[in-house]
Amino acid sequence: MRESGRRILAVAANTFLEAVRQKVFAVMLIFALVLLGGANYFAEFSFQEQFKFLKDLGYATISLTGLLVGLLGAAQLIPAEIERRTILTALCRPLRRWEFVVGKYLGLVFLLGTMLAIMAAGFWAVLRWKEAQLVGAEGTEAAMIQAIQAEARDARLWQAFWLVSAKLFVISAIAVFFSTLATSTTFVVAMTLMVYLIGHLQSVAREQWLESGEKVGWILQAFLAGVAFLIPDFNLYGLIDEIVAGNAVQWRATLEVMAYSVTYVFVLLAAAAWLFEGRDL
Amino acid sequence: MSPAVLTQSLRKEFKLGWGRGRVLAVEALSLEVKRGEVFGLLGPNGSGKSTAMKMILGLLRPTSGRAEVCGFRAGTLAARKQIGFLPENPYFPAFLSGAELISYYGRLCGMGGTRLQDRVQELLSLVRLGGEKGRRPLRTYSKGMLQRAGLAGALVSDPEIIMLDEPTAGVDPAGSREIRDLIRELKQRGKTVIFSSHLLEQVEDVADRVIILHRGQKLREGRLEDLLTQTTEWQVRARGLGEDRRKELHAWLVKQGAEVMEEGSPRERLEDFFLRSLPEEERR
Numbered sequence A: 001m002r003e004s005g006r007r008i009l010a011v012a013a014n015t016f017l018e019a020v021r022q023k024v025f026a027v028m029l030i031f032a033l034v035l036l037g038g039a040n041y042f043a044e045f046s047f048q049e050q051f052k053f054l055k056d057l058g059y060a061t062i063s064l065t066g067l068l069v070g071l072l073g074a075a076q077l078i079p080a081e082i083e084r085r086t087i088l089t090a091l092c093r094p095l096r097r098w099e100f101v102v103g104k105y106l107g108l109v110f111l112l113g114t115m116l117a118i119m120a121a122g123f124w125a126v127l128r129w130k131e132a133q134l135v136g137a138e139g140t141e142a143a144m145i146q147a148i149q150a151e152a153r154d155a156r157l158w159q160a161f162w163l164v165s166a167k168l169f170v171i172s173a174i175a176v177f178f179s180t181l182a183t184s185t186t187f188v189v190a191m192t193l194m195v196y197l198i199g200h201l202q203s204v205a206r207e208q209w210l211e212s213g214e215k216v217g218w219i220l221q222a223f224l225a226g227v228a229f230l231i232p233d234f235n236l237y238g239l240i241d242e243i244v245a246g247n248a249v250q251w252r253a254t255l256e257v258m259a260y261s262v263t264y265v266f267v268l269l270a271a272a273a274w275l276f277e278g279r280d281l
Numbered sequence B: 001m002s003p004a005v006l007t008q009s010l011r012k013e014f015k016l017g018w019g020r021g022r023v024l025a026v027e028a029l030s031l032e033v034k035r036g037e038v039f040g041l042l043g044p045n046g047s048g049k050s051t052a053m054k055m056i057l058g059l060l061r062p063t064s065g066r067a068e069v070c071g072f073r074a075g076t077l078a079a080r081k082q083i084g085f086l087p088e089n090p091y092f093p094a095f096l097s098g099a100e101l102i103s104y105y106g107r108l109c110g111m112g113g114t115r116l117q118d119r120v121q122e123l124l125s126l127v128r129l130g131g132e133k134g135r136r137p138l139r140t141y142s143k144g145m146l147q148r149a150g151l152a153g154a155l156v157s158d159p160e161i162i163m164l165d166e167p168t169a170g171v172d173p174a175g176s177r178e179i180r181d182l183i184r185e186l187k188q189r190g191k192t193v194i195f196s197s198h199l200l201e202q203v204e205d206v207a208d209r210v211i212i213l214h215r216g217q218k219l220r221e222g223r224l225e226d227l228l229t230q231t232t233e234w235q236v237r238a239r240g241l242g243e244d245r246r247k248e249l250h251a252w253l254v255k256q257g258a259e260v261m262e263e264g265s266p267r268e269r270l271e272d273f274f275l276r277s278l279p280e281e282e283r284r
Helices: A002-020 A023-041 A047-077 A079-084 A086-091 A097-136 A142-152 A156-179 A185-212 A218-230 A234-244 A251-277 B049-057 B098-108 B113-126 B143-155 B173-188 B200-206 B224-228 B243-255 B270-277
Strands: B005-015 B022-033 B038-042 B064-069 B083-086 B161-165 B192-196 B209-214 B217-223
Touching (some): A002 A097, A023 A047, A047 A079, A047 A156, A079 A185, A086 A097, A156 A185, A156 A251, A185 A234, B022 B209, B022 B217, B049 B192, B083 B143, B173 B270, B209 B224, B217 B224
Parallel strands (some): B038 B209
Antiparallel strands (some): B209 B217
16 A cells, blocks of 8 residues: 555656646746736726736636646646657556556646645735735725725635635546547547536536426436536536625535535546556557 | 466457457467576567567557466566566656656655665666766667666666567667676576567577567577577687698598588677777777
8 A cells, every 4th residue: 555655656746747847837837927916907996896806817817727737737647658658668567557547647736736826825915915005005094904905815715716726626637537548638638628618518508408398308318417427517616706706605615516526536537547447558 | 486477379459440450469479488588579570579568568458368477467566566678769758867767667666765766876877877967857868878777767676577678779789789788687687588679689699588470470489599500510610720721621521521511711790890999988
């Protein structure tokens, strides 16, 4: 068990190191930080609107950058190793295939986690910067200062951050799943984006269908049930928008979505490992 | 004691997909490699050498038949613990340095701590990649250096069997000689070496036994001595014979009823001559 953990960590550390030494991820991170910092210069509205804009743009930047990192990172994980044949020199060693898949995923999670943490720190710094600007402006009253501080130091933003992270980890697990089947990175990116879109649309489609009261055959019912079971419902992460809009979201609801995410990650990784086990290299 | 490698009726077919049929890569391959032996896999491109190696390593699943490594079913963790593998081309993560590569492979074998660090340094010295060379990224290495780094990676866990797929392909004569010397050294240490090569002279130099494959099937197998010795002919190399004596010897042989097939001064092998021409420090 200890040896197994050591092997998984070795694969994860190597995956992380490879990503860190690739300039593309560093460039993406710098771009995201510049975007976050630049958002602070939009100062033509009321302070509430300014914070709303900052939070909208901040979470959009973090989500989009995380999505690109997750997609590109996962797409490169296994297909690129097969293409370069470096996988042969790893899997000919006493390393189980599921250990390889889990190690690769963990490496990607380390990378995503690090980038998310840096972006979150940047976002926090921008919010505090905005707070200092607004509080330091002439004629700011004590009540207004309190309101500004409440906006800038809103603890609910942490909830949103955990939810964004969970969503990105699920998307990465989907990409890892496809990467165990694929021989090209394009296939992985295309399939993951497709699942991402279906995951966003499926609950909307289901609601529309239920509201219409239309009767459908058992084949279509089974198909829709299958889609609902196999594809994560990304609308559950709509809680992020609620938080950014300033609405209260209970921690219980957040934790439920986190548990849902962890379950999906486990199922996807188990399926990926099972499929990869029988694959000729 | 179980043999180092045993295969029985090994067969591998590849599906081409979309109903395009199948390709037969290896058929009815049965072989036995004894422990401590240097075993050569010979054959033209597409003869099934790499496929056979991959099945022994567990990277490919046989369509039928079975393979064992030191008594363990091929592909199992226990079997893979017995093997160190150097692939045909330097398929290594180019972003790592030589030292990091060996360390990574060591950790994949479950090694760690100071034992691994010491082993990495020992192997870097063995393959002459110590010091600054070992800290450079692999993408700056020459083909020969990559092969040496890969060889160190194959040896990191001190496996019982070392499998080398075309270890001297694309390597200059000095590097090639070095790899052959290393194979001999591994044999002296009691290791089993299985390797494939197109360069038959090199195989002849180091292999105890060989197998010749063609279109996935075994054509010949045996000890080099048995396969290559022509028992109906006799060869003598002598020094100090003058022109007259040579003529006398020739006449005597004819008188004895022998057919003299070849006569003359022997030629040095080009590789030996080339290596001898290089400065001392370049030969290693």
